[in-house]
Amino acid sequence: MKSLLMIQELQLKPAYRVDEIVELEGSRATAYKRLHELEQLGLIERTRRGYYTVRTCVKQPLDVMQHLLPTLQALKQARTFGKYYNESDVRIARNIIDGFVTLDYKAYELTNYQTPARLFIYADDLQESSEILRKHGFSQGTKGSVTLLPRIGDFTNEIQRVYLDCIAYGGRSTQDAVAIELLYGSKLKINGYFPVELINKVQEDMPKVSPINT
Numbered sequence: 386m387k388s389l390l391m392i393q394e395l396q397l398k399p400a401y402r403v404d405e406i407v408e409l410e411g412s413r414a415t416a417y418k419r420l421h422e423l424e425q426l427g428l429i430e431r432t433r434r435g436y437y438t439v440r441t442c443v444k445q446p447l448d449v450m451q452h453l454l455p456t457l458q459a460l461k462q463a464r465t466f467g468k469y470y471n472e473s474d475v476r477i478a479r480n481i482i483d484g485f486v487t488l489d490y491k492a493y494e495l496t497n498y499q500t501p502a503r504l505f506i507y508a509d510d511l512q513e514s515s516e517i518l519r520k521h522g523f524s525q526g527t528k529g530s531v532t533l534l535p536r537i538g539d540f541t542n543e544i545q546r547v548y549l550d551c552i553a554y555g556g557r558s559t560q561d562a563v564a565i566e567l568l569y570g571s572k573l574k575i576n577g578y579f580p581v582e583l584i585n586k587v588q589e590d591m592p593k594v595s596p597i598n599t
């Protein structure tokens with residue numbers, strides 16, 4: 386909890402030096418302890434140059450943050466694959482991998498808002514699914530468009546899970562989360578916080594679509 390409070394005191398920017406964290410905590414030892422805790426939670430990542438990047442979801446209220454932790458843990462264990470490194474990789478993977486599709490492609494299915502960029506699947510069996518992709522000529526790396534995630538957390542409310550995944554992932558997915566809330570707000574028991582300007586932008590940009598019955 387102290388680590389979450391510490392990181393929320395920062396003005397969100399692409400990367401931070403350790404010295405900036407030391408200024409908040411008062412000692413280098415405490416700063417490194419907090420940073421280690423945040424790395425374990427999946428909220429920050431250390432770059433090769435010694436800086437720390439922070440996920441945008443750290444600006445969510447603490448009660449919402451607690452519900453994002455399963456997604457963040459899954460993202461830490463993600464495995465990314467590619468074969469042809471184009472849309473055909475996604476089509477192949479969807480035909481051969483069993484699991485729960487989330488983020489880009491599921492958000493697009495729900496909202497018809499943003500063109501999906503990468504396929505994320507909570508694989509029923511992460512190791513087995515990885516082997517299936519390899520047998521079909523996929524290679525594991527960092528530039529592929531197919532990402533497998535371990536099933537961590539609650540999947541009983543599918544729309545809620547995709548919504549929380551979008552908030553946790555951040556970036557363009559934050560807009561997907563807003564679009565989901567605008568269309569499926571009655572199905573959400575946990576709601577994130579978004580700037581009014583962002584909500585208005587998404588509302589203006591969204592096509593006229595009706596919610597899918599789920």
